[in-house]
Amino acid sequence: MAKKNSKKANIDKALNSGKIKKDEKEISQNPEEEEQQEQAQNVVGGKKRKRDSDNEEHAPPQSPQKKANTSNFVDMSSEESKFGEEVELNYSFDSLDVSEQTKKAIVDMGFTRMTEVQARTIPPLMAGRDVLGAAKTGSGKTLAFLIPAVEILFKLKFKPRNGTGIIVISPTRELALQILGVAKELLKYHQHTFGIVMGGANRQAEVQKLLKGVNLLIATPGRLLDHLQNTKGFVYKNLKALVIDEADRILEIGFEDEMKQIIKIIPNENRQSMLFSATQTTKVSDLARISLRPGPIYINVDQEKETSTVEGLTQGYVVCDSDKRFLLLFTFLRRNLSKKIIVFFSSCKSVKYHAELLNYIDTPVLELYGKQKQQKRTNTFFEFHNAEKGILLCTDVAARGLDIPAVDWIVQYDPPDDPRDYIHRVGRTARAGGRGKSLLFLLPSELGFLRYLKQAKVPLNEFEFAKGKIANIQTQLEALISKNYYLYQSARDGFRSYLTAYASYSLKSIFNLNNLDLQKVGKSFGFSVPPKVDINMGVSTKEQKSGRRAYKKNEDSNKKDYYLKQNSKSGSRQWSR
Template identity: 75%
Template sequence: MDATQLSTKKRKRKHDSSKGAATDGIKDKKIRKEEKLERKKKRKEKKVQDEDEEEVEGAQKADEKGGGEEEVKALPNGKNTTSDKDDSDRDEKSDGEAEEEREEENNEADEDDTPKHPDADINTESNDIPLNSSLSLPMTGGNPVKFTDLNLSDATQKAVAAMGFEKMTDVQSRTIPPLMAGRDVLGAAKTGSGKTLAFLIPAIEMLTSLKFKPRNGTGCLVITPTRELALQIYGVAHELLEHHSQTLGIVIGGANRRNEADKLSRGVNLLIATPGRLLDHLQNTPGFVFKNLKALVLDEADRILEMGFEDEMRQIIKIIPSQDRQTMLFSATQTTKVEDLARISLRPGPLYINVDYHKEASTVEGLEQGYVICEADKRFLLLFSFLKRFSKKKIIVFFSSCASVKYYAELLNYIDLPVLDLHGKQKQQKRTNTFFEFKNADKGTLICTDVAARGLDIPAVDWIVQFDPPDDPRDYIHRVGRTARGSNGKGRSLMFLQPNEVGFLKYLKEARVPVVEFEFPAKKLVNVQSQLEKLIGKNYYLNGSAKDGYKYAPKFPEPFEKRKKKGGNE
């Protein structure tokens, strides 16, 4: 045999040996697989056998008790367990297979590690959020009565509990679930109905769900008509955000604009604002990020428009983003202007909620309301006697103009009947300090214009006194709404009417406001008229205030329905 043949033979043997090894490997795999299947088959058979034995034993026991036919029925039922058996087969896998499946699941989890919510990737390095994103928080089933019935985050539940709230009011139970489901809402409710929580809770839950951070800018915007109402909402929101990481801010007229701009530049997730100052920041604060706005709240919308902010609101609506924005509009009255504002701000098909349409009275149930007919020269004596008698109560007295408030505040304080005063011509710091001082007081008197009549939540007010009647029944309703607040609130209201003002009662009746006449206590009045005349005649400052107060006071006997609001009313 030559060298070539020998080499060829060696290569052939080598090839055959490698081929044999490969074949052996394949055989080994097949054997292992067959053995594994055999083991699996035996486990199945053993499990079925065990189950059959158990069923037979059960049938025998039943037969011993006197049911021979039951054995025939029990055996087929014992074997008719295909789905259960298949489930157990799927669970009984080899360690290697289980390990492989766990690895595959881990790999899939690593590949799909995105949050469940479509907007939850808001916290990228950029302050942008994805386009075409929408919020769809779960709505609770049934009719929720308690806050614990709602699907709220733990942080919000903890805050609500700390605030002492357990049961929801009508407006809250009917408004919060659809808002959390992403619906636009047009709400009408009496003052003191609890609508502040009704819109703040869904707004905060939205910010939490989307994991808003300061760099993402403003996600929810709340617009209110007055500075005091904005401060009040800010206080409630601050308590609700106690256990959340989202940021809170407020921009109102009269405050330091530069400080506001700095805070906006650092990022404010929930912003409370009055219309004028908000429009200023939208147009002139470069660092104000509002392109991620997801919720807009218009509180006391009718009042916003009544105060002349219609143009500002139209500009604001044009500037802020509208795509995927949820809007909540609350208004005590539905006027043509409110409907126009709703049309340009809400998405088509909003949910309209009116919790008071079926109630006979336009004011709350715990409110006792009355009026007294009093001549003009006796009105101050009646007020002085009333405040003296109820000096240990918490009282709010409404006047028709800033000048009247200024004069009567100076006069009452001068004659040692201490009062606080609040009106629209005061500086913002003065207004803020006065509001919180009276809010935190257990007793005392606040005299004010209608600047304090809308939305302000001042606890435990015993009496509302209307020295000057309002120009409209709606204003009356909002004035008396400062007392008897909450679901079980109690309070009383007294309105002074001159003989030529009794026509107002007809309009109150048409507005479903129940009032009764109180007897004029002429004999119980403290007669200080002569002393007051001497005092005002000698005191230069009081004399000037008295002239201004008279200048802006309503002049009669013109028909009540033709009365016009005088300058400086707010």
């Protein structure tokens, strides 16, 4: 304990020496002062399948929906359907032809005016049309599909014995839980049942609930397919609508095969479908073609906008050498302890290490990443969601769709290698018309990434930080890591995972492992001399489907060579001192 207090005292001494003060003005630009500061310079400007276990009591209610238009699929690159153009937009929720129960719930939720995606999407969905919607994160699309979904259940008088009438598919557990929360509020005055099935949760408890009848079911793809294939008594033959939220993300993380199987299993006749995606890709188009009926409406509320990110978002980047990265991050966080901040990292073990370190040196943070147990992830999400201030360290598991209120800052400590990932990350702040700020860390060798952001219509300013005001705690940090066994092991794992993640970036011309100064990278993890680690450059076919972050580690880290080597057969590289 004395050693720990000694390390903390050294760090506190650095804090109090004038290098960093908690009460100082923020080191980044305020939106109000942005135009007056000359430091910031613009640089970017299906087959049908029926179940044999049907019972008379599960007979479906008669649907009032009309058959869909059988015209050709609307090309995703074309203009919005005439249906959307001819209807004059009314942004008032009072204008919607919905049940009194739904109207009352909307009032209780505090909403009076619809967002653009809601105003454009809800009317055609209420008319029974299939919709492919493209909108930025934070645009309010959750209510855009839940309101029509609830009204379908209401009009058809769905009861538990009718089984599942609506399925909402979400890419991640956290987003699924969030949708469940909104659905609970929206169904407050309705009698319809709702529930969730997702990986990591108690499967038997889910089975019991499905057997009782879940009218509105929110699910992650893998667990939903599991129940469709294996849960006897799961009544889904009366399915009236399928919602696929964050379709691009579902496909990016490797659920393409599962989605195809799900669509083959669920009823296809008279099923309305709603597909939402923040970005449009060939795979999203293919999924739309097999899941939507002929003649769907394509609604893109962002097509004519000059930027790909929401208004009210102040975005900047800072150029920083590897050995100064953690010092700058630490300084920034200590100066903004009264704010709500999300910090993105490229790997789970890097998140774990930095969370352990920051908590140890009295900078309280929460951590959220994919390999956590589900209960831990759920508790962390809701703790940060409900907090007025705090710091959340996370991987991209939190980057898509999550609606966390009043986030002041998005910090991308490890940059993404795709502008789309950048857009999804910053979409956690300035949501629903609010304001927020983002900060992107870049190495000098990574400045070429700005060209890709410019092409993606992402406006960025350069933020400058006075070197004299950055906390110089490197000596104390290295002493702490060298003497604390558990922190050393965690730092070593984080260091290895950072290099492995970096090696898996697709933009090799910008994010090149050979361009990294390992001595400086090691210092950012608290090492005076970088440890010997092995990384495996080979990625299996299945992992490639799961995207950049599904890298594969080489567990053998006990080789005796002390130089960088590359094995041409295995693709394994060894980094050492």
